[in-house]
Amino acid sequence: MKENIFISTSTSSDDETSCHSMEQNLNASQEIYSVNNVILDLLKLQSIFSNCESLIKQSQAPDFSEEIFLIETHSLCISLKNISTELETKCSQLLSSIEANRGNIISKNRSELISTDPSDNRKYNDDELRYLVDCGPNHEFLSSYPQNLQLKKKGKQCSFSSSWYKDFPYLEYSVKKDAVFCFSCRLFGAGPGAEKSQEVWSFKGISSWSKMTGSGGKMVKHFKSTAHMSSENRLLNFSQKKTNIDLMLIGGQREVDRKREQLLKLNEKIVITLLDVARFLSRQALSFQGDGNSEGNFVATIDLLRRHDPVLDQWFKDSSLRPYHVTYLHHDSQNELITLLGRAVQQAILNDIHKAQFISVTVDSTTDISNKEIYTIVIRFVKDFIAQERMISVMELNSKVGENISQSYDNALNMSGVNQGVQACLNKHLNRTILYIPCGVHSTNLVVKHGSSISIEYINFFGILQELYNFFEMSAKRHSLLCKNLSETEFGILVKDLSRTRWSDRYEAVRAVYISHKQIVDTLQEISENDSVKTTRQTAENLKNK
Template identity: 30%
Template sequence: MGTDHFRNLANDYPKTKREYSGVNRFLNTSAFTRVLPNGEVVSCDWLVYSPAKTCVFCFPCILFSSDRSIKLCTSGDNDWKNITQNLKSHETSTKHIDSVLTLAHCSAAARRIDAELHKNMIEQHKYWKNVLTRCVATIAFLCERGLPLRGSNEIIGSGNNGNYLGVLELISQFDPFLSQHIRQHTNCGRGHSSYLSKTICEGLVTLMGHKVLDVIKQDILKSRYFSISVDSTPDITHTDQLTIIIRHVNMTNYEPVERFLTFIPISSHTGQNLADTLLQYLSKQNIDFTHCRGQTYDNASNMSGKYIGMQQILKNKNSLVDYIPCAVHSLNLVGQSAVDCCVEAVSYFGFLQRLYTFFVASTRRWRILLIHIEQKPHCLIPKHLSDTRWSARADATEAVFQGYQQFHSALEEIAADDSQNRDTRNQANALAKHMDTIEVSFICELWNDILQCFNQCSKLLQSATIELTTAIGLLKSLAQFISDCKEKFDIYEQKASDRCGNSSYKYESATCQIPKRKKHVSEGSAADAMESMTGKQKFKVNTFNVIIDQLNSAFKKRIEAYSTMQQRFGVLTEFESMSDDDIVAAIERLVGVYASDLSSDFYSEFCQFICWHKEQTKKKCSKEASTGIAQHMFKLMHKTGI
């Protein structure tokens, strides 16, 4: 076994005290190492310490030396004043070298008295290691894909034994080792080890999870600074859980990454409880919250509140934890506010849901729709609206936009089919007439343009490598697109008229009664301006302008939330377009906020960086199109050793 188990190494040895002319001396750990001429420090594995005799001994010489006059193999050596010289002299002696060689010769596995037992133990160790290798690979495969592991039983050969045992059975068809193991060690009942049981499986999952978490924590420690993103969501058992995600820079490839850490069950949604839960978890994982530099959540008041919200409570703990609203949530809220801003917009999305429900409620109606859809290439089937996935509205609108005529023809065929029941024919006729109106066609054109842009922007904002500057640029470009749409009313109207074959608005129809607003006595008898408007003007004022204005207002409000961060960090990526005075002012603001992170001479370093960056740009350094300028500069700095 060697000396590793009984060398009795310690930081200090108070019981070894000896006095030399009034000076106390002790054994110390340096006696167990030796410094080679080249400066390398090696361990003296042959030296052991006896707490009972408070002396050191030579392990090989105790066993094999025939010279019992050597102190290190009989009474031990405790002359701490001369211990270094004594040990050096002993180590280079012929008798010690002979003892070490004898020990090495006798320690060989083939010459041990338990050689057969040792050989069997090595084979067993290798055997079960091979079993575990296959088990771990199977678990990793299933977990990476989010597949369940266990079934209703653990019987090999059963169709209900779950994915874990099922995959192992499949592998065994091509792996003789695993096939033999399954034949010999499975379905043997309790008390027989097979390493394929649910207990071992769950234990391996737990160990692998801990290992993944440890790797993530090590990466966080290497990058030092990080930001947090949390949200609460109920699971399938209706248990509310807090999701904790950390975002940091990977110091291997110098790219920002997002890492999921854990789910934590919570019983309260107050900002204080959420903040306490997060801080307790970070403390338990030895993640220093003082290194946190950002926090982002949705726009719920318990998280984003300025006074008792989670973001303010955390900011009170660490003043540098700046709150940035989630860009994707902000974009979804912009669209939601526009949908709810007027009756026509709400009615349109209600119509999309009714259209979807009408066709999917009957296989016969669905078959009729598919026949009409197949007549036009790239035509989409109707989509269901989702309350949580905003992209579902874009998919539903695009389906109707692409197959407007096909949907209408299918509804007309169903309405004219005498074999259909009366309610079905009435519903089909009502939906078809709804599609005949220019208002529905107009809103379909408008929302398709808007939602397609929203959807593309939302996908980019959900990228793990998105930068704040890029996110703000995307939101601003989308806001500009919405503003430009306000001048396209006539274009949308013409497209809508061509699509539905109708150019009359509902308030211009002879059968439509125009609602009149009740006037107060103080208003007199003057004619109401709305009463004198045409149907087109009323639709433009009450629907089109309201949607566009609501979108513009919501965008302006949410883009302002990012302006502080943009003003603070914009100098790092926009210095080429800034004057020297603006750069000085921006750097002073940045150093003032992050005084604990940046040195006072950061400005001079940044000026040198600007010059270096210009030289690198002249050399046409490669720049990946998928990364932003900040990531590109960060990679370039590490690549060149700046």
């Protein structure tokens, strides 16, 4: 039996609340019981399926008997069919019960309860009518209906039949009154074409079950009457009106969603443009922000793009319409864009490193122009058979003690030291001996440097190179004269300073003098003859003779 669940905004009495709670608990216990039955049937099916596995194994046995196998399989199929049929019936009944026990909504304008039972009919407002129309006719499906004993004695139709719903979809049955009503006449009976004689289908209900069916039966006469046709038309018009309102609401929501989607796409385009500008400036190693009141390269580049992109220009003009008037041109926003790009680049590098089978880590530090010790971490790996080097970190180093820096293969004392060097710190930190491999190139450079320093010829030779460099670079006049003579030849190279640590830099200094030897001698000759300063003429003559 269908139970009506009432919902009200008004405060009900203690008795009503108690009855209401008891009714809900009763319904809940019935539903749980039905669900438990379904679960039990599923467990039975699970057991049958496990028997299928044993039958399959049985068919592979050496003493396999076809007759026994077929008999057991046939028995299993019968059990499976019976349980499946019973399970389907229980699920259908449970779903019907859930659908039938859906509660009624709260009346928006009145504290009276809305019941779906047709015997509780009254005058409804538009909101209540919409709810009842959504619910549809009250079709009660019971296992048995109350019988009229007097009609039964006479051998006539003595009870309601749920099969009538199929032929007359607007027919309703009231459990409270054991009577039938007309759904459309009950809700929309008042109006043009209504007849007082039809009020029995709207308010009183019909409980005399004789002569209900047939060509001249009560139901056929009513549902073909003018009064019913009029109420049915009013019901359809009301439903159409409701549908139109819903469509208008849906259309309005769609328009809001469409505008929101357009705004999201526009904002996405703007952010991509800002990221592209930040990427361009970073790639070209250009500064973002200006000094003092100057706008800087970032804002200037955006202004340039705005002149050629009306959409971008309008977005910035509409900044006053947005919350907080955001434009993302503030230096904090610029720093955030730089951070995002840096993270993306670093993540791409890390992805390549994770895919590499072997990597090497190099850490080095040097003092920059502001006298800060800056250290870098460089990862070397192979990608697509090509050696790659990527710098993953650049930070200030507050101390050159090995415990503050990472792995390296340099021969510097802070790297190779047996006490505070990196290689020693790694051994202590990991509590095991790690093979220390000095940098081969750096070792070669140190050997050549210290080996050559004991040779008088080496000292004199590179001393002359340094004197040449100092002589020309300490005077703009002499430097200009040398450049003039070098420009007359295709392969002229300026003299180079000597590096204190890198042998390769000294090679470049020797190469410059070797290639430009004639132009250097000619320049020294010209200075020794024409310069107005006596000491300069003497120095040039001495260098030329060396």
